[in-house]
Amino acid sequence: MRRGDDFLEALYEETADNRKVRQEAETISEHRGRLIRELRESLGEFRLVEQRSVKLLERVEFEDYIRERVELSIVDGLAFASYVLLPKGKTGKLPAVLAVHGHGYGSRQICGLNPDGTPDTGESDGYRHFALQLVDKGMAVIAPDVIGFGERMLQVDLNANPPPSNSCYRLATQLLMAGKTLTGLRVAELCGAFDYLAGRVEVDAERIGIVGFSGGALLSYVAAALEERIRAAVLIGFPNTFKDSIIAVHHCICNYTPGILQTAELPELIGLLAPRPLFLESGDRDPIFPAHGFEKAVRELRRLYRSEGAEDHLAYDLFPGVHEVNGRRSFEWLREML
Template sequence: MWVIHQFLDELYQDTVKRNPKTYDEDWQSSLTLKFQELLGSFKSDVSLQPTIIEQKVYDQYTRYSIEITTLPSVRLQMYVLVPNNLKGKKAPAILALHGHGYGNKDIVGLDPSGNDRKGDPGLHKDFAIELVKRGFVVMAPELIGFGERTYSIDKRQSPSDNSCYSLASQLLLFGKTLAGLRVFECQRVLDFMEDFKEVDSSRIGCMGISGGGLIAAFTTILDKRIQATAISGYTNTFKGSIMNRRHCLDNYIPGILQYAEMPELIALMVPRPLFIESGKMDHLFPVKETEKAIKDIKSIYSERNVDHLVKWHLFEGGHEICGDQSFEWLCSTLNPEEQ
């Protein structure tokens, strides 16, 4: 077995050493284009056709369930949380992205059946609710492959079963990726967000956890409408995380190491503000590699004289949302009127 490990280690070292080490605007532009190519592109000229499915009023906010069209024959459901005290004013908005689990219900305080949850909020910590209570309009799409959006051929044994493998493996045959499809759908949510009357489209942020952190990073890289991003439980190196254990197939971007390691990829969002949070006991994305990634990202931001825009919090915990600093960072960066 050591021979196989040695082979992969040598292949990695030989590949990444050929990556560019200067991070100017030309590097950023060319790598962003290559990254979009590797993800695979999706296009749609169909209208969003938004439909309100449900509305429920709470003390501090109102929750809507809304569907939009993303691709021909494809509908996306999202929860939209709106502070009750806006009184005609526009507010900054957050694109909130769940990780692996039972879908977007998991971040808006609902159990798998859609009822108000009474137990432990789990790794997601109902972070969409935490953000709407701080004055943000929050849009939480159900990422394709999770919850009610699993592939029809997959028979779920539990609410947390997903269709990541089925969808990702088939999309690869078309030269596309599941991450690319999820990013595209998030961009369709951003289209909807721009026209939402309560949203100040000049103050759009993003936050995601785990696989949702991946999509938060990748969407921010490719869509400059997002002005600030908080990534939880993802920032690392491919070598130290994705290559270090078996991960979900939705993490894999064909050929990416020929052009960038994960820190270089995340740094493509320079000069927009970035917050990184990670648990010191995260077993999926080890903290030592997170520290290395932060150092590399900060170095790239430094080349553009904006290293002060990279903030981070390594907290006492595991693979989970923390929020102790990230929520307030989003507030100070995007300036909502707190309730």
């Protein structure tokens, strides 16, 4: 009997061979342009609001920073909240960061809060309250609530008994049926949040980076590939190859983009950020983004950055740990790069 395992392996190799043939017939700039175009097409299109609305929901002053919660509307028919963290005691325009959470309960999880908005005074979880770490370093931060998590779960999922931990499945499947993707929807909102951040009077629009963890790092690299004004990126608990992680390990359906392997493997897609500063971070015992795949991605990206004469803009840290945020080198590196 001939099983599907070998068939899938052969399909992966055939897709890789086809990519090579197409690439060989292109100049470097043609290739790059096609990757961006195909990435954009694979995500699906979303209608944006004509007039963006912003509503201030909360403003709290702490000793070292100010925390605002603002409601933004970017994609027509949707609105969402984001935290904006502003360091105190700084003069001049601030460098800034989009801080993007992955699976979990939303922006509160990275801003030192419990799901109900009360302060999280216990031991921090794998997210290490990373938005707070960034504002501590003197950067303004926006942490948008990504659709499908926390208070942005679908009502139908919140009503279920027991409720699922997120609404990725229902959102992703219905979007796929309509020729769109959940990554596309999330990135459209993130790009709108970037615009809002860039327009804040406190922020230097020329010095805005992005930091994402896990599913948030997926959104971060796609947003940075499509939005060239994002100056630098830190991708945590995600850089890998599709072969070693996304297609080898059971992941949430929100990680799967139709046809993406016909366009490129993951390191090459992340390489669309070159020559902009890029930091790759991963735990050496991360079970879902394995270290051997991370090392392959680093090698491929080093080759890409070298070919652009930008090797000094690429840094990485394989820290001792699991699927979690570390930040021991990356956050300070980001501040220096901005």
